[in-house]
């Protein structure tokens with residue numbers, strides 16, 4: 001079985017969408033390059049012209065429908081999108097609009113094929129080259145106006161795909177740790193330290209505006225570490241597009257949430273607000289284990305650290321400035337992944353065929369052969 005099911009951002013597979021005007025100019029140019037076949041001596045001049053006009057109508061229809069089909073087929077099947085990409089698609093664009101536009105383009109493709117058949121049938125009804133040319137001109141005009149009508153729709157797809165391609169690749173086969181918290185608490189700094197992800201770190205809040213993925217090799221598998229934009233203490237409906245991406249990541253891909261607090265002078269929002277935010281997340285996602293982390297302890301006194309720990313019930317007190325302070329946290333993440341996340345039915349299924357049973361046993365289940 002391939003380990004790459006669902007892998008990656010399906011919108012990245014869309015390579016190029018031809019704008020409507022380009023579809024038409026290519027179709028007309030290629031059709032105008034056709035030359036009449038004069039070799040067949042046994043048929044009349046009128047028949048040769050009729051054949052040529054038919055060939056021109058078919059060529060135009062073929063090129064247009066092929067280009068439309070290419071657009072439609074390149075798009076991932078909207079119904080089967082992973083819910084993470086489905087909801088992100090809805091945030092950055094509009095999934096229903098995309099679905100409708102693809103349907104409309106399919107409709108145009110069908111209409112063009114019908115036009116081709118109708119006009120070719122009409123060619124058979126006349127022996128006059130001028131009338132044949134007139135029928136072909138009508139076919140050209142009708143097909144072109146149909147494609148021109150789709151101009152706005154195709155441009156919408158081009159704009160959407162540009163945004164959707166920026167969403168990083170997510171692999172469903174890997175356990176995923178989502179780093180969440182208020183702005184400026186040090187989420188991106190932590191992601192840089194514990195994974196391959198290299199998100200930008202800034203002294204100001206809202207540095208991170210989109211989701212960034214990193215990986216960490218823990219031996220039996222990789223884990224995905226997700227950096228998310230900072231969240232403010234407010235209900236979902238008041239959240240902006242940037243914050244909503246964090247919630248979507250937590251909702252659809254988090255196997256563990258690592259929630260970070262900052263109670264130093266740098267903090268963007270108060271301890272109470274951060275705690276409210278934490279409780280909201282905890283309430284909304286009761287089935288995802290949450291690890292609470294107090295960051296920037298290098299900026300706090302001993303007393304402040306103890307108070308923070310007691311008030312926020314943080315399990316880990318760290319500072320990005322001291323790698324050693326991160327070690328217990330990293331061990332805990334790996335422990336939860338091995339003993340909880342990978343023990344779930346979903347991951348047992350995924351890992352069954354790829355790694356040995358020994359790895360699948362939780363630490364508690366492993367028999368100790370040492371004396």
Ligand SMILES: Nc1nc2c(ncn2[C@@H]2O[C@H](COP(=O)(O)OP(=O)(O)OP(=O)(O)O)[C@@H](O)[C@H]2O)c(=O)[nH]1
Pocket residue numbers: 182183184185186187188189190200201202203204205206207208209228229230231266295296297298299318319320321
């Ligand atoms: N002194 C100190 N500074 C830290 C620590 N962790 C992060 N910082 C600093 O805090 C600032 C914010 O760090 P980021 O990692 O960008 O924070 P973030 O949570 O990703 O911020 P947003 O993306 O804006 O939500 C940067 O100036 C970091 O250098 C720490 O442990 N100690």
Ligand SMILES: [Mg+2]
Pocket residue numbers: 187188189199200201207208227228229230
């Ligand atoms: Mg950040």
